[in-house]
Amino acid sequence: KNQVEQSPQSLIILEGKNCTLQCNYTVSPFSNLRWYKQDTGRGPVSLTIMTFSENTKSNGRYTATLDADTKQSSLHITASQLSDSASYICVVTSQAGTALIFGKGTTLSVSS
């Protein structure tokens, strides 16, 4: 069964600190992997999208990595800000279909 698992489920960090969120997936065959940020009460907003041939992609303070061999991805957030408090969702698309397969997300809380 195609699955996307994220860890940790929740995380609390101090403003200015870095953090790394993890994503493991079993989706095969694999097309691309995306990271989204979802603020409470809002729709997800795309941060990065990577195909199987890409190892890393950055978007400002967000850097995503992908290891297609081990089926793992990470999202690194540098110099966190209060506005980074949100749910971060790992999403995988299989080659077999058009549907996105979502993880449950990691809830990040940045405190001052």
Add this chain to the structure above:
Amino acid sequence: NAGVMQNPRHLVRRRGQEARLRCSPMKGHSHVYWYRQLPEEGLKFMVYLQKENIIDESGMPKERFSAEFPKEGPSILRIQQVVRGDSAAYFCASSEGVSSYEQYFGPGTRLTVT
């Protein structure tokens, strides 16, 4: 350049009533996707439509749920005879193409069934 629009943002229905959720994609986008997010759960794909066609409805419940994307006007997700388990946030996304293309999400419609 308006993003994906959804309305209403909040919808309350009694059990047995019908719910109609609307989605206007971004300008120039002809691909629309509907997702459902239950409390404490991740988003789940429901249906993918192009203008006047349902491309993939593998995530749609077999009964009471239907979707359309007419030639003119917004995409509609229709839930007939709602039950309490239908209470969720329903998100619409649009894109220029499939698979590798970016999907842009609307703000969602929060359906509450009483």
